[in-house]
């Protein structure tokens with residue numbers, strides 16, 4: 001099948017903004033014990049670019065969940081596939097996502113992570129589609145606010161495809 005993918009945010013623009021986010025994290029979390037928790041698999045490309053550019057000490061952990069849906073949007077029914085490797089009590093924790101859409105995934109994960117007593121807990125996302133929100137949650141830091149379009153690339157998939165595109169695109 002021929003698919004046409006139109007660039008929405010090019011690589012240079014993505015990486016410039018991610019560098020700004022890294023600098024902001026360096027500033028805000030200086031002297032803290034920062035743990036960044038990536039939500040698999042979509043956040044991986046974003047987190048590589050982000051953490052390479054940070055200069056303060058930071059440790060990483062990952063979790064993986066499935067939200068039962070049709071591949072295009074989540075339903076809110078969530079299952080843990082992989083939990084964190086290490087406890088987060090007393091740590092300054094950031095949950096990192098590729099995109100916030102309805103907000104269901106992150107609102108669920110924030111509730112779960114809060115029960116583990118981190119010193120602080122914030123949410124960052126590379127992309128945000130606020131027009132789609134059904135749960136009241138706002139990221140503490142966002143890379144780009146985008147319109148209500150289904151996007152792929154830079155970690156984001158459609159049926160597991162296109163994650164490795166070096167830009168954010170819209171399937172035509």
Ligand code: IMP
Pocket residue numbers: 042067072073074097098099100101102103104105106149150151152156157158
């Ligand atoms: P939420 O729970 O509705 O906020 O959904 C977040 C998850 O839905 C993301 O981690 C993605 O896996 C998926 N998602 C939402 N919008 C898009 C999109 O435009 N492209 C690819 N995946 C998306």
Ligand code: MG
Pocket residue numbers: 040041042098
């Ligand atoms: Mg995802």
